[in-house]
Amino acid sequence: MSIVLLLFINGCFAQEQFTVYFESNKSDLTPKERLRLEDWMYKNSKSKIVAINGYTDEVGTTAYNDSLAQKRVDFISEFVLEKVPIRDDFKTRSYGEKFNQSENRAENRKATIYYILEKDLHRENEILGIKDIVIDENLPLFEKIKLAKKGTKIRLKDINFFxxxxxxxxxxxxxxxxLLYVMQNNPTLQIEIQGHICCVSSDRRKLSLERAKQVRRFLVAKGIPITRMAVTGFGINHPIYPIPEANEEQAAANRRVEIEILSK
Incomplete structure (x- = not known):
């Protein structure tokens, strides 16, 4: 894990934070603080952690405090591992005593988790200040894949359903x-196929998911391992145009299949 912290930690409008406190010279939690952390994990099992910072008070040497702050970060990281999703580029930082401390020493012996709520995950890159790659819509799909990075979404043009x-x-x-050509010629490429629908108030039949699955079925039938393709259906949750749409052009734009690059 890197201990370099991105600028977004200092204040983005939809990023949350949760803090636990340690006793003096300790890098594990009291039973009371452990229960608070477990309760937070239960409530945030589908949120995503983007960073953890560790802190100490000024008691002890600078080197000791730097080490203690890192131990607190490591303790929290291990505690939440596999219980709350964590960004692949997850960052940590141990501050030791080098931060704007409170006069109350107990408030300085802490670790803070920075995270994004499940409801905001569709805006994850926006919240973190990560600019999406803009790819020319007129390029062939294989060219778009070359330019794409992890997290890039690409609309699959001209895939339609009855x-x-x-x-x-x-x-x-x-x-x-x-799409088959791309998957065959990029054997390490992993994607998520995402379905969207238009024109209705809800996706009770989960049609968006079934359409994503149908695209995956085509690829599997052609020999692409199913393990390379996740699927999800967003229903009407992420329309390009407000629903109800003003015309068929807007409806067609909302009624789409996209792929998101999971890894290359």
């Missing part, structure tokens, strides 16, 4: 074969 079903129309074959 109305109110997850059956793919014959006119979609070229687009499906383009």
């Amino acid at each position: 109305q109110n079903t997850f059956a793919i129309t014959p006119e979609s074959n070229n687009a499906l074969n383009d």
